Amino acid sequence: MQTITTGNGPRSFNPSGLQARQAPFSEIPVIDFAPMFGGDAAARAQVGEAVRKACTEVGFFYARGHGVPQGLIEGTFAAAQDFFALPLEDKMAIHVGNSENMRGYTPMLGENTNTESKGDMHEGFDLALEVPQQDPDVQAGVFGYGPNQWPAALPGFRPALLAYHAAMIAFGHRIFAAFALALELPEDFFEAYLDKPMAHMRVLSYPSQDGPIDEAQIGIGAHSDYECFTILCTDEVPALQVLNSAGEWIQAPPLPGCFIVNVGDLMARWTNDYFASTLHRAINTSGRQRYSIPFFFGTSSKRVIEVLPSCQNADWPPRYPPISTGDYIRSRFDDTYFHRQGDAPAP
Numbered sequence: 001m002q003t004i005t006t007g008n009g010p011r012s013f014n015p016s017g018l019q020a021r022q023a024p025f026s027e028i029p030v031i032d033f034a035p036m037f038g039g040d041a042a043a044r045a046q047v048g049e050a051v052r053k054a055c056t057e058v059g060f061f062y063a064r065g066h067g068v069p070q071g072l073i074e075g076t077f078a079a080a081q082d083f084f085a086l087p088l089e090d091k092m093a094i095h096v097g098n099s100e101n102m103r104g105y106t107p108m109l110g111e112n113t114n115t116e117s118k119g120d121m122h123e124g125f126d127l128a129l130e131v132p133q134q135d136p137d138v139q140a141g142v143f144g145y146g147p148n149q150w151p152a153a154l155p156g157f158r159p160a161l162l163a164y165h166a167a168m169i170a171f172g173h174r175i176f177a178a179f180a181l182a183l184e185l186p187e188d189f190f191e192a193y194l195d196k197p198m199a200h201m202r203v204l205s206y207p208s209q210d211g212p213i214d215e216a217q218i219g220i221g222a223h224s225d226y227e228c229f230t231i232l233c234t235d236e237v238p239a240l241q242v243l244n245s246a247g248e249w250i251q252a253p254p255l256p257g258c259f260i261v262n263v264g265d266l267m268a269r270w271t272n273d274y275f276a277s278t279l280h281r282a283i284n285t286s287g288r289q290r291y292s293i294p295f296f297f298g299t300s301s302k303r304v305i306e307v308l309p310s311c312q313n314a315d316w317p318p319r320y321p322p323i324s325t326g327d328y329i330r331s332r333f334d335d336t337y338f339h340r341q342g343d344a345p346a347p
């Protein structure tokens with residue numbers, strides 16, 4: 001067994017090099033979210049049940065019927081490609097290290113998502129909720145709130161990415177409603193936590209690794225995500241692998257018209273590990289550049305995540321102490337980014 005450490009403790013898997021088994025899609029279920037936009041309570045309850053099964057057994061599902069227009073998705077990928085094609089100095093001018101809140105550009109090998117590895121083979125650009133400078137939380141330096149950084153040379157980039165970001169927030173609310181149904185909570189239970197949500201979004205660009213591959217330097221190292229859940233959109237290049245409950249890596253190829261949704265560590269903590277935040281990684285050996293857009297959704301920074309009453313009892317005591325979302329996410333970023341560590345080279 002190989003073990004890696006996550007913010008919620010160690011996780012083990014069978015050593016299989018970089019190989020992953022091709023699994024029937026039934027291992028990562030496809031859930032139609034269309035009923036979550038309609039008035040049929042029984043149909044919504046069925047979505048909740050499918051989400052409960054997926055989040056407890058797999059931690060990953062494909063979501064179709066999400067209502068996000070294909071044109072908006074394609075426009076975002078096109079904008080991302082334009083951004084990564086900029087000269088390195090234009091991208092470095094908005095380096096993520098300029099921002100206490102992790103907004104901006106991360107160059108190749110700037111991150112080390114699996115802390116036991118040697119860096120990730122991708123470039124990224126991060127943005128999050130735009131909160132005005134005069135907002136009291138920004139003034140007080142609450143983690144997660146502040147300005148985005150935008151590339152001066154690419155005026156179309158900001159509106160394209162913000163339009164996609166707004167669509168993800170809207171769909172994220174529907175996923176939280178399905179989580180509430182899955183956990184037998186009132187359907188609007190999570191709304192009170194989402195007044196100024198963590199809504200961190202990235203566009204990522206992965207080169208193809210065509211020669212011999214160092215297992216400690218892949219597209220994105222094995223990790224679990226930090227927030228409540230992630231809505232991932234990828235182009236048609238397969239690379240994502242997901243660890244199943246038997247400790248085997250299985251492929252999670254893109255499915256047309258679907259997002260890939262996975263449970264993050266904060267949701268695992270909130271549910272006392274009833275929901276599984278599953279390890280995953282990405283390795284691009286396709287011979288082509290690969291682009292993906294993860295969107296990480298969580299509660300407002302100051303909200304405290306404390307094991308839900310319905311996810312504990314005398315035989316199942318809380319495994320995690322209460323922690324605010326902001327404190328938790330900041331500690332995970334500190335572990336992941338070289339520039340946030342004491343001995344980091346200057347950007």
Ligand SMILES: O=C(O)CCC(=O)C(=O)O
Pocket residue numbers: 202204220225232234239240280281282292293294
């Ligand atoms: O690009 C992908 O397929 C996965 C990205 C990912 O896991 C992440 O950014 O957390």
Ligand SMILES: [Fe+2]
Pocket residue numbers: 223224225230280
């Ligand atoms: Fe991830």
